[in-house]
Amino acid sequence: MSSGVSRQRVEQCFRLAALQDPRANLEEAEKWARAVRERAARQQQLRDGVLLSELSRPCRMMLLVNPQSGKGQALILYNNHIQRMFNEAGIIHTLVITERQNHARELVKEADLSQWDALVIMSGDGLLYEVINGLLERPDWEEAIRTPLGILPGGSGNALAASVHHYSGASPVSSEELLVSCGFLLCKGLVSRMDLVSIHLSSSPRLFSFLSLAWGFVADVDIESEKYRHVGAARFTVGTLVRLASLRVYKGRLAYLPATKDHNNQQGLRNNMTVHCNNQASSLTPPPVLCRPSRDSSCHNTFHNSCHSNNSLKVRRSESTPSRSATKAPSGPPDSLLVPLDQPLPANWVVVPEEDFVLMLAMYQSHLAEDLLAAPDAVSDDGVIHLFYVRAGISRTALLRLFLAMEKGAHLATNCQHLVHTKVRALRLEPYSPKGIITVDGEVVEYGPLQAEVHRGLSRLITG
């Protein structure tokens, strides 16, 4: 894959000698330095007319590094690129080396978050997954999940880093150039919101996902690729070819709640949530528009009463009955769009007629992998799950073409008859085959029926 334009470090030296006293000169120079830093940040505060918030300065960052990640190069990359960049940008950072799986998750659950302005992960997507779920498991999850999160590619799964780079409008780069770009964006310190998707499995506790949900062909290749620890980009190819040789069909039932034009509308969503809820309730707008995890629970119920069809009563009732998750201290936002897995779907959901699939992929960021632009028009906080599925019957060539085209995000333009793309707010998948693989953010989860709902802008991401 050819590299696009990449960031380089260029040193400009300015000398100040206006005054006689060197100390006065130094003060003046420091004033200039501060002014330059502030100007640099202020440049991009308005993007698409939306005000982005900023990290407080000076910024105290916890930098979580998995030394094993990717080619085992994370620490070296930090030393070569990141350390100096952060020091020059005035970012006070503390390096935390993770020692095992779930170490980050536990750390974040217990941490005193008032000490940190941002949590940055330098590893693959797996470490951020731990951090997000750790934050949402805290009793103070509502505050905790507002902690700005940052990502630096250091592992084998760098999809979010590639997405962040993509959102900045730059042309695609990989490996160290991607690292430099993401480091730079972190230093700029502008914070956007990031959608999170809550996922219910048959018996595991609810989990939160920030990147993707996959079943079928992609999930299988995902798992195999994770084993290619020595690889950088292009990790799908050999696995894909092996899978292609024995292309199979995955049987199951897929259904979703389509996203309407209403909530693609940015207006009102950055404002006070209570205001938003009240507006909707009074205008009685069907179908249900996202009601964010509301602090005001009465608003939540009122909204349901007025806007839903008959099925809403069933939804509300079942939410009030004690569920499995209610037995432990509940944390995290309620899922207003989902009925329990064993109950029939609400009337406004769409059921996919086919039951034979090659793959199902739900994306909420733009990149599935460093070099796979799966959802080119995704934004980190569009409140939408980009659902893709490929129906059975596709030829090997066509499938191969799709993956090749996906490198540039051109797969939707291939006019493949078997590929379907739709924007949804929630989905339910019931696989029929007894064995199989489902991945969330590239990691295997319990196989079986599942449901997912998007929570718009639930977390904060430093996007520069």
Next chain:
Amino acid sequence: MGTTASQLDKDLLSEYQELTFLTKQEILLAHKRFSELLSKDERNFENTRVSMERILTLPELKSNPFRERICHVFSTSDQKNGSLTFEDFLDLLSAFSDSATLEIKSHYAFRIFDFDDDGTLDCGDLEKLVNCLTGETDDTRLTTDEMRQLINNILEESDIDKDGTVNLSEFQHVISRSPDFVSSFKIVL
């Protein structure tokens, strides 16, 4: 059947069982299926060689994208025409059996994909490999650009010493990480 020449000698059966990954039952079944490919006269001779054409009528091989290469690799014919004796056939089934080790499978996979038999997988081999997967006719094949992109990706993932080709150990290294490889590299009668 019924004529003794078409039944397998007991000692031979035990010998085959020791030399291959196949069970006695699998060997007997293989013998039956192989005999069905022979004409009545041919059945009386030992070590009859069956043409590749006839071998490929077997349903288990007919739709395998690499069927011709498979026959070539296991053929002991002097003419290099892909024809198989019964013992060649057993070797084939053994390598593709459930019990064959990953090392054996990846070793044979490498030989099968080495279309020019030069001991390494270069761009030409990789291109033929992909074409086998994508199909016979022009409209099902990848374009030149797509092919180039794909081969670059393959080499980026597999070519560790960056010499532009994939040698046996690089191949085994990358292919054996794929748990699905073992199940796709299987032929069971």
